[in-house]
Structure formats: C-alpha cells, structure tokens
Amino acid sequence: xxxxxxxxxxxxxxxxxxxxxxxxxxxxxxxxxxxxxxxxxxxxxxxxxxxxxxxxxxxxxxxxxxxxxxxxxxxxxxxxxxxxxxxxxxxxxxxxxxxxxxxxxxxxxxxxxxxxxxxxxxxxxxxxxxxxxxxxxxxxxxxxxxxxxxxxxxxxxxxxxxxxxxxxxxxxxxxxxxxxxxxxxxxxxxxxxxxxxxxxxxxxxxxxxxxxxxxxxxxxxxxxxxxxxxxxxxxxxxxxxxxxxxxxxxxxxxxxxxxxxxxxxxxxxxxxxxxxxxxxxxxxxxxxxxxxxxxxxxxxxxxxxxxxxxxxxxxxxxxxxxxxxxxxxx
Amino acid sequence: xxxxxxxxxxxxxxxxxxxxxxxxxxxxxxxxxxxxxxxxxxxxxxxxxxxxxxxxxxxxxxxxxxxxxxxxxxxxxxxxxxxxxxxxxxxxxxxxxxxxxxxxxxx
Amino acid sequence: xxxxxxxxxxxxxxxxxxxxxxxxxxxxxxxxxxxxxxxxxxxxxxxxxxxxxxxxxxxxxxxxxxxxxxxxxxxxxxxxxxxxxxxxxxxxxxxxxxxxxxxxxxxxxxxxxxxxxxxxxxxxxxxxxxxxxxxxxxxxxxxxxxxxxxxxxxxxxxxxxxxxxxxxxxxxxxxxxxxxxxxxxxxxxxxxxxxxxxxxxxxxxxxxxxxxxxxxxxxxxxxxxxxxxxxxxxxxxxxxxxxxxxxxxxxxxxxxxxxxxxxxxxxxxxxxxxxxxxxxxxxxxxxxxxxxxxxxxxxxxxxxxxxxxxxxxxxxxxxxxxxxxxxxxxxxxxxxxxxxxxxxxxxxxxxxxxxxxxxxxxxxxxxxxxxxxxx
Numbered sequence: 021x022x023x024x025x026x027x028x029x030x031x032x033x034x035x036x037x038x039x040x041x042x043x044x045x046x047x048x049x050x051x052x053x054x055x056x057x058x059x060x061x062x063x064x065x066x067x068x069x070x071x072x073x074x075x076x077x078x079x080x081x082x083x084x085x086x087x088x089x090x091x092x093x094x095x096x097x098x099x100x101x102x103x104x105x106x107x108x109x110x111x112x113x114x115x116x117x118x119x120x121x122x123x124x125x126x127x128x129x130x131x132x133x134x135x136x137x138x139x140x141x142x143x144x145x146x147x148x149x150x151x152x153x154x155x156x157x158x159x160x161x162x163x164x165x166x167x168x169x170x171x172x173x174x175x176x177x178x179x180x181x182x183x184x185x186x187x188x189x190x191x192x193x194x195x196x197x198x199x200x201x202x203x204x205x206x207x208x209x210x211x212x213x214x215x216x217x218x219x220x221x222x223x224x225x226x227x228x229x230x231x232x233x234x235x236x237x238x239x240x241x242x243x244x245x246x247x248x249x250x251x252x253x254x255x256x257x258x259x260x261x262x263x264x265x266x267x268x269x270x271x272x273x274x275x276x277x278x279x280x281x282x283x284x285x286x287x288x289x290x291x292x293x294x295x296x297x298x299x300x301x302x303x304x305x306x307x308x309x310x311x312x313x314x315x316x317x318x319x320x321x322x323x324x325x326x327x328x329x330x331x332x333x334x335x336x337x338x339x340x341x342x343x344x345x346x347x348x349x350x
Numbered sequence: 351x352x353x354x355x356x357x358x359x360x361x362x363x364x365x366x367x368x369x370x371x372x373x374x375x376x377x378x379x380x381x382x383x384x385x386x387x388x389x390x391x392x393x394x395x396x397x398x399x400x401x402x403x404x405x406x407x408x409x410x411x412x413x414x415x416x417x418x419x420x421x422x423x424x425x426x427x428x429x430x431x432x433x434x435x436x437x438x439x440x441x442x443x444x445x446x447x448x449x450x451x452x453x454x455x456x457x
Numbered sequence: 458x459x460x461x462x463x464x465x466x467x468x469x470x471x472x473x474x475x476x477x478x479x480x481x482x483x484x485x486x487x488x489x490x491x492x493x494x495x496x497x498x499x500x501x502x503x504x505x506x507x508x509x510x511x512x513x514x515x516x517x518x519x520x521x522x523x524x525x526x527x528x529x530x531x532x533x534x535x536x537x538x539x540x541x542x543x544x545x546x547x548x549x550x551x552x553x554x555x556x557x558x559x560x561x562x563x564x565x566x567x568x569x570x571x572x573x574x575x576x577x578x579x580x581x582x583x584x585x586x587x588x589x590x591x592x593x594x595x596x597x598x599x600x601x602x603x604x605x606x607x608x609x610x611x612x613x614x615x616x617x618x619x620x621x622x623x624x625x626x627x628x629x630x631x632x633x634x635x636x637x638x639x640x641x642x643x644x645x646x647x648x649x650x651x652x653x654x655x656x657x658x659x660x661x662x663x664x665x666x667x668x669x670x671x672x673x674x675x676x677x678x679x680x681x682x683x684x685x686x687x688x689x690x691x692x693x694x695x696x697x698x699x700x701x702x703x704x705x706x707x708x709x710x711x712x713x714x715x716x717x718x719x720x721x722x723x724x725x726x727x728x729x730x731x732x733x734x735x736x737x738x739x740x741x742x743x744x745x746x747x748x749x750x751x752x753x754x755x756x757x758x759x760x761x762x763x764x765x766x767x768x769x770x771x772x773x774x775x776x777x778x779x780x781x782x783x784x785x786x787x788x789x790x791x792x793x794x795x796x797x798x799x800x801x802x803x804x805x806x807x808x809x810x811x812x813x814x815x816x817x818x819x820x821x822x823x824x825x826x827x828x829x830x831x832x
Contacts, residue, residue: 028798029798199572199573199574199579200573200574200575200579201379201380201402201575201576201579202377202378202379202575203377203378203379204376204377204378205376206376265375265376265458266375266376266377268375268458269374269375269376269377269458270377272355272374272375272458272461273355273374273377273379273399273575274549274575275353275549275808329504330503330504331465331467331470332465332467332470332471332474332503332508332681333470333471333474333504333507333508334503334504334505334506334507334508334681335504335507336501336502336503336504337817338817339797339816339817342797342798343553343562343798346549346550346552346553346573347548347549347573347575348353348548348549348550348808349352349353349400349401349548349549349550349575349598349602350352350353350494350495350521350522350523350548350550350598350807350808350809352493352495352598352599352601352602352651352652352653352654353495354601354653354656354679355461356458356459356460356461358459374458375458379575382576382578382605382608384608384717384721385604385605385608385715385717385718385721386715386717387717388716388717396459396460398653398656398709400601400602400605400653401548401575401576401577401598401602401605402575402576402577402578402579402605403576403578403604403605403608405601405653405656405657405709405715405718406656406709406710406711406715407709408460408708408709409707409708409709410708412707412708413460413463413708415707416686416705416707416708417463417469419686420469420472420473420682420686421469421472423469423472423473423475423476423689424472424475424476424479
C-alpha cells in the first residue's frame, strides 16, 4: 500500500521493476510525460490513474482530478494538452447519479482546460472493489515552443519557484474522510496549471530547466527526486513557502508536515537566475498565480539533498515521504 | 511526547458542559473538557489540546510575562555594563516569583 | 497561530541564542538532557542545534512512549485484533511500529480492521457506532495521555458501552528519569523537563532530581523560544552552582499539576508492580494498569493475552540510544538495516524517536564534527 503514496516505495517500484523492463530508448529518464517523435512531429504523451476516497470533496471530485491531473502532467513536461482518453473502472452497485455527476464534472473541466475527450472505456468490477470508481487517463499534447525541461540542465544558482500555497488538497481529503473529526474552510486546489506555465514560457522559456506538479508525496518528494536526478542540493527558505492558515493549523494539530501533503493545482519549477524574476512576474500576473513565490535556490552541496532554512538560522533536511502521512499525537 | 496545541474555545455544547468545540487557525475540532472540571473554560478561553482533550487553560498573563522576559534578554547585561562603567553595583531582582541571580559577566 | 507564532519570533530567538553564547563558559562542556520526545522532535524541526554553541550538548532522553514499548506488547495487541469482529484502534504513531508478525498497518493490509484515531474518545465513538464489533483501543503515552484514557473509560462505564476495551500501556516518566540517573554511563549537568506531562503531574515530582542528585530541572514549552529560554535558565543555575526546579512553561503548566486529571487517573488506574521498558529493562512502579472496578473494559482481562516477550535483535542498540549513551548514528544498524522505511526498532519509527529525528533531519550532515565535539 505504501507503494502508492508517492514517496520512496513508489519510486523503488518504478525504478526497480517497471523502468528496466518496460521503458526503452526515448525514455531513459522517468518524467511525468514522454515527448516522442511520430512521423516527424513531436508529441507529448502521458498516462495517470486516479484513486481517491471520498469521490467527492470540497473543491472538486475524482473526475476533475482526472482531467486536471492529465493536463498538468503534460504541462510540467512542457506540453499543451490536446486531447485525452479515459477508462472508468466502476464498482458494481455504484449509484448512476454519482457516475453522472463525475462525467458532467469532467465535461466542464475539459472545457475550462481547453482539451477534448476523444475516447474511453468502461469496466465494472464486483462490489467491494474499486472504492466506487477508479479513473485512468491518457493524454496527448504538443510541445510548448521554446520549453525543454531536463533535470540534467539544472545548475547551482538556479531559483526554485512555487506557484501557490501547498497542502490544500491533501488536507481537504483528510478532513473529508471525517475519521479525525476536524472541520475547516478548505477546498482542494485542483485546477489546470497550464495557463501559468504558458505565461511563464512566453517570457522566460529559455530559462526553464525543470518543472513538476507536486501531487502525492508533496513538494518534498518532488524536490527530492529532482535533487537525486541532478545530483545537487535544493535549498528552501521556510518563510517563503506559502501555506494557508487552515492547512498550517490542521498540520499542527495532527503533527503533519505540509511539505509532504499532496497538491493538485500547483507546480514547482527551476529557473535560471537571470530569468527568475521575469518568470515569477509572469506567473503572478496570471489568474490564480498571485501567490507564486521564489522559495529557494539550487546549490552544489549537500548533494542529492533537500534542505530547509528555518526562520532563524537553523537548517533541517527534508526527505521524501515514507508511506502515507500519518497523524501523530506524540 | 505529547503533541499539544493551543486552541480557542468557540463553542460549549448545550447541556453537556464537558464537551466543546475548539478552533486553531480556522480548523475546528470537538474537544473534551472533563479534565478542566475544577476550572471550566468558557467561550473565548484558550486551552491546550492533546488527543482531543483540553489539558490546561493558557494564561495570557504568563505568556505575556514570558515574552517580556525574553525581550529583556541581553538588555539587562548591557544596562549592567553601563552601570558598572559608572561604578555602580550588582542588583538582585525578583521576577514573577522566581528569583534570579544576574549572570556573572565573563567578559 | 496565537501562542505559537510569538514563541517563534526570529528577533527574540536571536536574542536568546546570543544570551546563551554569553552565558556558556567556553572551558566547560555542558551535557543537558531533554527528557521528552516532543522536545527532541522540536529541536530538530526548528534546527536549534545550529544556533546553540558547540560546547552545549543536548542528549535525547527516553520520553517517547512508542520507543519504550517492548515489541511483545504490540504483538499481544495485534493477536487480540486478529480475531473476527474486532476493531483495533490506535494513534497514528503506532501504525508502523513493527511487531514480530508485522505492524498494525501491515495487519490492515491483510484484512484486520485497524483504525487510526486522534482521540480515545473517537475510539469509544467507533464502539458506539458498531455495536456488533468489539473495539479495542491500544493506549500508549505518559501521564499526558493517561487522564484522557481514564476519562474515556469512565464515559464507557457511565454510558454502559460494553463492546469497548483498552489495552493499557501507559507509563510514568519519573521512574524513567531515575533509571537514566542510575545508569553508570551517564554524566548529565541538567534536564530540560517534560512540558506536557507536567501539565498533569506539575513540577513537584522533579524536586528530588534537584535536591538529591543536585541537577537543575527546567520544565519547558515546545516552541523554539521556550527551549532557548529554558536553556538560558539552566545555564544561569549551573553558573551559579544552583540546582532547583524551575517552570519555564508557566503559561500552561501549573506547579501543583491538574487535580481533576490526577483524580481521573487514580479512579481508573493503579500502578503495576513492574513493567518492561524497551532498552531500560524492568522498572518497578513505572506503568499503569486498569483497576478491578473497570476490569470489564480491560483488554488484558477480557481477552487471553499471550504475554509475548520479544527480545530486540542483538545487533540493535535501541537501549543505549534510548538512554543517551550512544548517538543514533553510532548504532551499527543505523541508516543501513534500520531506516524509516525498514525500521528495526521503534526509535526509528516514532517521529520523536531520536533515530528517526536524527535520520530525517541530520544524518547527511557531517558526522565527524558532531562526534568529535563530545570528546
């Protein structure tokens, strides 16, 4: 189970089993989407699956996650989503109203995100499986002109830019499960990050080194993956990282670290220093990008590590998530 | 051990005065008040919460006093240096009932 | 966040750390133990070691209730949970602690109904909502948590909820501190005293440390300023050759403790003659069990408990790390066989276990400078 939470175990599964047997040539590196050549054109191609309980929560539902998630995977690989296909795995006995709501939600989200659904499949499995509904998607898109993302191009001195507050989605889901009896005015941040990325690319494309959408495992996991892929250090300044009060409060109560909580509407990017301010400005001027911040910098040492500077001269190392984030009382 | 957080009582349950709702920067949670039965909190009080139970009332006075002491750190030493410079003497003082000898100045 | 952010004020933190710099005697090496796992966690989380002088060493104490729980107790609890129609409820902290047949989360993956609760009251609520199941709450914690378990049992009795029981592993802090001080390998100058345990037991129970052992104790809050102010207070005592108990955490800790909480504990619990602590061995009068008047809700009496005793793997040095004799990185298994992903001992699982704290926050920094500073 811990293999699905997005942290170390997931990575080992992918790197240790899937990659050696399944990946080839064009994709010797693991990234959110692959850019491949077909008949002279470069096309970006991605797949993702969506498993969430409850299916519906403040700010969205599984259908919206599926569309936005696919768009975002393509966007952070430097591509604009063009179309997608979807498979529904439905639990026997799922209320048709629930399915209809999801399909409607997906339809609206597709319109908002500017892509089309061009095919799909459905399977029904027996009661007790599929938590109501699982959704798998595949998306295809075209490269955003001028954007080439590759962890190997990241250099010391590059800046780390985050698009907005972290932790909203994961905490919303935790609260929506109602097992911990907490209430807050929070909703999932699920949305397409493509507009912000396109705006940034229009001004600063040559400076964009790497991008990622920090979903399961949170910002810490994404940045740890980067640190290992580029062999450098990612240094963050704690007070620059935007976090909503309610997320902070819930994390304090439960003993969770916001850096490990999933996000569904944010992206983190590494930008060359001479382009950083322009890139940040472009994101901030986009609708929904107002809270973007430069949160840190790439350094040479300590290699393969993410370090956080606390507000008063202290430093701590942040690792990838191990298993699911668990509340603690001690 | 013991993750405990300050929260503000925003509701006391009608009829069961040993249950309330506490709020921590916009997050609300039911809280058991039975451990404070000798000095029941009221709406607006701040309490320390651990595993869904209020453990203690937070004394605003003591918190402010602590901040005051912290703000004074270093300033007392500097004041002492000045007084020394004029040929003054060391003084003792009582603060909130805990007597403290001024630290020996090593330099 | 009120009563939190003020105690994280960067300007005051700088002031406090400068004061500490002024107070330390450069010719002296200070060894101060923070008893409480929550303090260990806070020290690492806020990077406080970076702003303390090199000759002031913080030693991590045994105040981590997950860390000191012998593996056999988890096995016993899970044995009860494996029967049909049982629900095993525990705090998140317990979920990954390895038993001989796997952790609670691993049991969940195999089909046992394991639930994470934030409060013992939530576990009672699960019992109320599931009358056809038997809910067992696996209780851990020092005196901070025991009163809440006590009130929950009183509630269960009052409401006549029969399908609820508690597997009680509550322990008391003073015997653990005594065991540390009795340990021949220990040399300590003073203690950062437990913060939240003290809201229940007050500050009096630590007076013998000052009077008989001649070591200062300052009960401390958990924010950076609390810890730094406590260190200032300890240094002032040490410099003046004083040894007394002081209360830095006045805003929540009453000197006399919380009588309602102590009464609740006395109503429901009594001291076990002895209890096994991981790493510290058997300690007398150090743990709580449920009284006869509440025996119907005592899992150890309701169910047959195998009383498994599981020895720690010989190569694991949990005991020495727990006592502060070894630094986590000095354990042979640290970072190799024993990591947060594959924990051998509870000190690596619990977020306030010193091994986990060290691994998560520090181990990639240079070890050499840390260890040589001790010599």
